[in-house]
Amino acid sequence: MKKEFMRTGKVLLIYPSMGFSGNFVRHAPLSLLYASMDLVARGVEVEFFDQRLYGENWREPLSEVIKDGLLVAGISVMSGTPIKMGIELTAFLKQALPQVPVVWGGPHPTFYPETVFTICPQVDYIVSGYGSRPFDLLVQAIEENNPEPNFPGIYYQKDGQLVANPSEQVFEYVDYKKIPYHLIKDYSVYGQLESKQIIFSMYSAYGCPYKCTFCSSPAYLKGFKHRWEKVEAMEVVDHVEYVQKNFGATYIYFIDDDSFVNLKHVETIIDEISRRKIPVELGFRGARVNEIKRMSDEFLDKLAAAGTDIMHIGAESGSNRILEILKKDCTVEDIIAVNQKLARHGQIKAAYNFIMGVPGETLEDMKKTRDLMLRLIKDNPSTMVFTPNKFRPLPGTELFEVAREQWDYKPPKTTEDWITLEAEGDHYAPWFNKRMISFSKLLLLGSYFIDHKIFRVTKGDTGVYKFLRAASWAYTPISNFRFRTGFDRFYIEYFFYQLGQRMSGLIFR
Structure with missing residues (x-):
């Protein structure tokens, strides 16, 4: 039976609530801005709805937004909690407006498109990969009442079968002047922790040329002609100046x-x-140890002078054996050396990311990671250690094949499996024994306290953060003793940590 759609109305783009970490960091929904670019340029009315701003009380404001009908509703979905919220949002929209097509885009539909219609059968279409052009073409097809839009990046179901149109293997270059920043009415509601900064995320380059065995980028970029391409430097600076002056x-x-x-x-x-004296601070999400080795002190001085206050660095492990498995192109000794170099430039926080649970990792490897964390903090007062990520085998990566062939790994299948797949969730790979699970909990919870980060990134201006700072002050000596010695018996603190995760949505609402 041919679908019949509404052929007029606005396009509504929705950003769903996130998991635990989303209570501390809430940046403006860049994915919605990018997805709407071509629509806005074509004169289509677009509105955003950010579920994160309403907590549990999102239904009434969303009802007000959709009361006059819609042409299309789009939802940007990551794995984990956003899937749960995406399902609830889709059901709500379909109950209110049964004829309005609901489209899922974002990271989960990009990397796991074949799972979406099983997870949420009410979804009508998927946009996989870069979305601005495919989503605009999809909306045009809906305007023309064409239910079978076979454009690159569009997936749908026909007679119960998946119709897949893989995305084009090219980067989506963005003209910053086309980004409809005006669709976000108030940027002050976004930020992180207690910071009053007005934060804008942007790209200075696309892709990554490296081949880390755990990372989705090499798998996704496999068919691209170039796996890394820069945005012209003057265009980047013009973009920075544009958002500073206008927003x-x-x-x-x-x-x-x-x-x-x-x-x-x-x-x-x-x-x-x-040179332009643009009054902004800078942060960089993507930095590798082998690249920092090439940075001179003069280069780092310039980074600091331009306003750089943080670099996120993929250290990943304190074991040379694991670093080799991950293809990080560095050694533990390199990590220590670049951290000592960064210590000479204290304005720049060296923020290290780690991963635990790699196939073949042992308890001794995990202890070496713990020891490296402590060494980095000792050598550089500006070091911050982020909570280690639990390894998740991603389809198309080298380690996914290792996990499947050597450990009979089975990827998530049920909706509940995908919902619980949070970075800090209690999911453990089959190669984790009980002792490793226990130690991983110690690493995860202990990483919040070993560098006194709450005192460095908050001021205690609100009741919630005053309480968290006081609790941290009281618990840090205990946590650090456990972390340094590996003493994880009677670890009741982890139960309260999990309880806090479940309650955090209410606390931070």
Whole structure:
């Protein structure tokens, strides 16, 4: 039976609530801005609805937004809690407006498109991969009442079978002047922790040329002609200046997979930001140890002078054997050396990411990671250690095949499996024994306290953070003793941590 759609009305794009970490960090929904670019340029009315701003009380405000009908509703979905919220949002929309097509896009439909219609049968279409052009073509097809839009990146079901149109293997270059920043009415509601910064995320480069065995980028970019391409430096700086002057940006967060492949490119950007005296601070999400090895003290001085206050660095492990398995192109000794170099530039926080649960990892490897964390903090007062990520085998990656062939790993199948797949959730791979599970809990919870991060990133201006700072002050000596000695018996604190996770949505609402 041919679907009949509404052929007029606005397009509504929805950003769902996140998991535990989303209570502390809430950046503006860049995915919605990008997905709507071509629609807005074509004159289509677009509205955003950010579920994160309403907590549990989202139904009434959403009812008000959709009361006059919609042409299309789109939801940006990651794995984990956003799937649960996406299902609830889809059901709500379908009950209110049965004829309005619901489209899922974002990371989960990009990496696992074949799972979406099983997870949420009420979804009508998927946009997989870069979304601005495919989503606009899909909306045009809906306007023309064409229920079978066979454009790259569009997936749907026909007679119970999946119709797949894989996305084009090219980067989506974005003209910053086309980004409809005006669709977000108030940027002050976004930020992280207690920071008053007006944060804008943007790209200075696309992709990543490296081949880390755990990462989705090499798998996704396999068919691309170039796996890393830079945005022209002057265009990047023009973009920074544009959001600072027009929307009051005070902080620019470069969310590149890897910003520092070409150091000259970054140097040109920071030199120009300094030359123009643009009053912003900078953060870089993608930095590798092998790249920091190439940075001179003069280069790091320039980064600091341009306003850089943090670099997120993929250390990943304190075991050389695991680093080799991960293909990180560095050693533990390299990590220690670059951290000592960064210690000479204290304005820049060295924020290290780690991963635990790699296939073949042993308890001794995990202890070496613990020891490296402590060494980095000792050597550099500006070091921050982020909670280690639990390894998840991602389809298409080298370690997914290892996990499947050597450990008979089975990826998530049920909706509940996908919902509980949070970075800090209690999911453990089959190669984890009980002792490793216990130690991983120690690493995860202990990482909140070993660097006194809550005192460095909050001021205690609100009741919640005053309580968290007081609790941290009282518990840190106990946590650090456990962390350093590996003493995890009677670990009741982890139960309260899990309880806090479940209650956090109410606490931070």
